[in-house]
Amino acid sequence: MSVSEPVLLSAAEVEAALEALADLVTDAELGRWRTANLGRKSRLSLALRSLGRRPVEERAAAGRFLNQAKGKLERGFRDRRAALKAERTRALRPLDVSLPGRPLPRGGLHPITLTERAVVAAFASMGFHVIEGPEVETEYYNFEALRIPADHPAREAMDTFYLEGAEETPLLLRTHTSPNQIRFMERQTPPIRVIAPGRTYRNEATDATHEWMITQTEVLAVDEGLTLAHLKGALYEFARRMFGEDRTIRFRCDYFPFVEPGVEVAVSSPRGWIEILGAGMVHPEILRNMGYDPEIYTGFAAGLGVERIAMLRYGIRDIRRFYENDLRFLRQF
Numbered sequence: 001m002s003v004s005e006p007v008l009l010s011a012a013e014v015e016a017a018l019e020a021l022a023d024l025v026t027d028a029e030l031g032r033w034r035t036a037n038l039g040r041k042s043r044l045s046l047a048l049r050s051l052g053r054r055p056v057e058e059r060a061a062a063g064r065f066l067n068q069a070k071g072k073l074e075r076g077f078r079d080r081r082a083a084l085k086a087e088r089t090r091a092l093r094p095l096d097v098s099l100p101g102r103p104l105p106r107g108g109l110h111p112i113t114l115t116e117r118a119v120v121a122a123f124a125s126m127g128f129h130v131i132e133g134p135e136v137e138t139e140y141y142n143f144e145a146l147r148i149p150a151d152h153p154a155r156e157a158m159d160t161f162y163l164e165g166a167e168e169t170p171l172l173l174r175t176h177t178s179p180n181q182i183r184f185m186e187r188q189t190p191p192i193r194v195i196a197p198g199r200t201y202r203n204e205a206t207d208a209t210h211e212w213m214i215t216q217t218e219v220l221a222v223d224e225g226l227t228l229a230h231l232k233g234a235l236y237e238f239a240r241r242m243f244g245e246d247r248t249i250r251f252r253c254d255y256f257p258f259v260e261p262g263v264e265v266a267v268s269s270p271r272g273w274i275e276i277l278g279a280g281m282v283h284p285e286i287l288r289n290m291g292y293d294p295e296i297y298t299g300f301a302a303g304l305g306v307e308r309i310a311m312l313r314y315g316i317r318d319i320r321r322f323y324e325n326d327l328r329f330l331r332q333f
């Protein structure tokens with residue numbers, strides 16, 4: 001009695017069979033593939049059946065390989081059959097152009113954009129024009145021209161991001177929008193009524209009321225005969241338009257090197273007073289440096305914190321929410 005050689009199946013043969021699946025389209029082709037690769041007379045079945053004729057020391061590994069191969073071939077077959085079925089179902093249900101439209105998900109504006117637009121609209125309705133300036137500034141515009149010399153403590157309060165590679169004329173990310181006052185007065189003559197919204201940057205540790213990037217809006221008016229009463233009038237009117245008639249507004253003295261006198265404005269909230277802006281009468285020395293005679297012209301300026309205003313408007317407690325890009329937060333506006 002002759003003992004036949006055991007049937008062997010190689011990994012390459014299994015791979016080839018799996019690759020061939022992709023070319024099968026009809027049920028007949030699928031059936032033929034199954035008979036050839038998984039049927040009773042397939043190489044796989046023969047190899048499994050002749051396992052016992054292999055040397056004892058090879059049996060365990062060969063058995064494991066064949067069982068894995070069987071699993072792969074069966075899975076491959078099922079997947080291909082399911083894919084073909086899905087394709088056919090799709091083909092039977094072509095696009096129905098008569099179906100009514102469904103709403104597309106719509107994007108929205110960011111709460112800071114919405115608030116900035118409301119701020120701009122409030123001042124625009126009082127006759128202010130919108131201007132813009134660069135976010136990368138020189139020390140001259142950000143500090144010196146605003147009477148903040150190198151050794152002034154106000155520089156320390158504004159932890160500044162400096163740009164690398166510009167040591168001779170240091171460049172920085174503006175720490176406030178006030179440089180726009182200088183840039184505008186250099187090129188224009190009174191009467192002036194402008195606002196300059198934009199991003200500002202400070203190297204700050206962040207917490208619920210501090211961010212390293214915030215949006216400000218600078219306000220500047222220069223004309224003959226402007227007084228602190230005009231400043232107060234404009235800011236009260238702004239607050240009324242922004243928050244309605246019912247919120248209480250508080251003016252207090254404050255110090256900023258580029259104004260004299262200087263004030264700060266806070267708005268009442270359930271959590272106490274929230275400061276939303278600094279302001280004051282443009283310092284006469286600055287007017288003179290800009291070529292305006294301070295005996296004739298006076299001006300007022302203000303710098304508003306847009307995030308703070310948005311927090312008051314929407315009742316948001318943590319400024320960091322604005323820039324986390326959490327859609328659950330952003331979808332609410």
Ligand code: DAH
Nearest residue numbers: 176256278279280301302303
């Ligand atoms: N630039 C100041 C800051 O960021 C705010 C400010 C105060 C702006 C007084 C002004 C002003 O225009 O008059 O802290």
